[in-house]
Amino acid sequence: AQSVTQPDIHITVSEGASLELRCNYSYGATPYLFWYVQSPGQGLQLLLKYFSGDTLVQGIKGFEAEFKRSQSSFNLRKPSVHWSDAAEYFCAVEGGNTGKLIFGQGTTLQVKP
Amino acid sequence: ETGVTQSPTHLIKTRGQQVTLRCSSQSGHNTVSWYQQALGQGPQFIFQYYREEENGRGNFPPRFSGLQFPNYSSELNVNALELDDSALYLCASSLEGRGTGGTNYGYTFGSGTRLTVV
Numbered sequence: 001a002q003s004v005t006q007p008d009i010h011i012t013v014s015e016g017a018s019l020e021l022r023c024n025y026s027y028g029a030t031p032y033l034f035w036y037v038q039s040p041g042q043g044l045q046l047l048l049k050y051f052s053g054d055t056l057v058q059g060i061k062g063f064e065a066e067f068k069r070s071q072s073s074f075n076l077r078k079p080s081v082h083w084s085d086a087a088e089y090f091c092a093v094e095g096g097n098t099g100k101l102i103f104g105q106g107t108t109l110q111v112k113p
Numbered sequence: 114e115t116g117v118t119q120s121p122t123h124l125i126k127t128r129g130q131q132v133t134l135r136c137s138s139q140s141g142h143n144t145v146s147w148y149q150q151a152l153g154q155g156p157q158f159i160f161q162y163y164r165e166e167e168n169g170r171g172n173f174p175p176r177f178s179g180l181q182f183p184n185y186s187s188e189l190n191v192n193a194l195e196l197d198d199s200a201l202y203l204c205a206s207s208l209e210g211r212g213t214g215g216t217n218y219g220y221t222f223g224s225g226t227r228l229t230v231v
Contacts, residue, residue: 041227042224042225043117043203044156044205044222046219046220092155099168100146100158100161101146101158101220104155105153105155106153
């Protein structure tokens with residue numbers, strides 16, 4: 001069965017520090033992978049997606065993610081975090097042509113001044 | 114280009130009642146998916162509609178039903194509300210047909226409807 005694990009429920013980083021949010025997936029074939037961000041009381045905004053090709057994907061707001069098939073991972077990174085990045089981050093996988101996104105439990109990012 | 118619009122934004126219902134949530138998809142999108150997000154959890158897939166037909170369903174009971182209209186807007190109906198139905202309900206639209214799952218374009222999510230069942 002397809003699944004997504006985000007091992008870190010809560011992460012706190014200082015403004016200006018680098019960030020890495022972890023995501024591990026379980027899927028038999030090459031998955032379609034997504035990272036979404038959710039601010040309090042808001043819907044989900046797509047940060048980036050991976051379908052195929054270059055395993056390093058660039059997204060909006062300075063985020064990037066790297067697909068590592070050998071580790072079944074799709075970690076999200078940002079070199080320098082801004083206070084406005086504080087939010088909930090969700091990793092998701094879509095298996096094949098199901099039209100169904102499977103989300104991880106999310107990681108809450110807190111940014112210290 | 115308009116985004117995905119959901120209404121109402123907040124709703125309080127009593128256990129046993131029925132509720133209808135509405136979603137207007139992004140202009141030009143023909144596929145709508147519904148998700149339930151309980152507090153502190155990731156969204157859970159309820160079902161997807163493509164050209165007015167259900168195109169996949171998650172692990173939700175039949176009292177969760179939906180419709181998609183010719184203009185691609187959609188409704189989510191929940192009968193016999195239970196306390197555990199309290200959640201944020203998200204609608205997502207995409208420009209994809211049956212079997213392609215929105216992969217080339219991703220999904221555009223609305224801000225959701227916060228349903229509280231008391």
